[in-house]
């Protein structure tokens with residue numbers, strides 16, 4: 001992930017890292033390069049512009065022109081600003097309900113079902129929780145089956161009502177069952193569509209009102225670049241979700257979604273998906289991601 005952006009940024013800093021004296025023109029040229037690299041990585045235009053403006057102000061404020069190692073200082077400023085852009089600190093899940101309820105949202109194919117399994121597995125193995133998965137994607141029979149397969153893989157029970165199409169009812173029944181059986185976390189997988197669609201939004205908004213989740217997560221495919229950010233905005237306008245899950249970061253993703261979502265949507269990225277296996281999940285750490293981008 002981010003290989004192209006990393007390479008481009010490294011190239012941009014080359015002049016500043018050289019031996020000669022640094023001029024304001026060198027700094028301006030470098031920042032222009034950085035902005036181009038961000039735009040090519042599919043970062044939102046305004047985000048990229050604000051980013052380089054901030055870096056410039058910081059660089060001049062820290063007297064980069066007279067610094068002993070101006071290149072290193074610039075890399076550090078860019079690193080810190082990248083981390084800030086992605087949210088600064090890692091953000092935890094807030095699970096206080098009894099049981100705690102986590103609602104998944106997102107388009108079809110974004111990776112909701114896979115992520116539901118990964119999260120259940122992580123909560124079970126790392127936090128010693130006793131989760132239950134709930135199948136509320138009732139339109140595609142294959143979706144219920146897929147969640148059952150995922151549940152079996154991680155050893156987490158799946159609540160489903162094969163004949164019922166009323167997702168609010170299913171979820172409420174599932175919560176009762178979780179209470180009766182001593183499950184402390186309920187993860188509700190929902191139906192997505194291929195594009196944002198009014199009936200999907202109405203259904204998930206109504207489900208959210210009915211079950212009062214502790215966490216509503218928006219799952220999005222990082223490979224979709226600027227579309228990921230636009231979709232996030234549409235879901236957030238309707239659902240006011242709590243956090244973002246960026247999937248498929250193991251692929252050839254350019255990085256734009258990771259870098260733009262926090263600023264555009266003002267919600268933190270909480271987890272990343274880095275593969276199809278159940279273990280391919282990480283808590284999102286902005287600092288570590290910035291380290292990665294800057295090599």
Ligand code: GDP
Pocket residue numbers: 106107108109110111112113114115192247248249250251272273274275276280
């Ligand atoms: P849903 O329709 O939102 O429930 O999406 P799925 O969970 O069915 O995922 C769609 C496809 O993306 C499946 O083939 C998954 O195996 C794949 N997938 C999900 N997450 C990841 C990931 O982090 N990396 C990769 N490479 N593939 C993923």
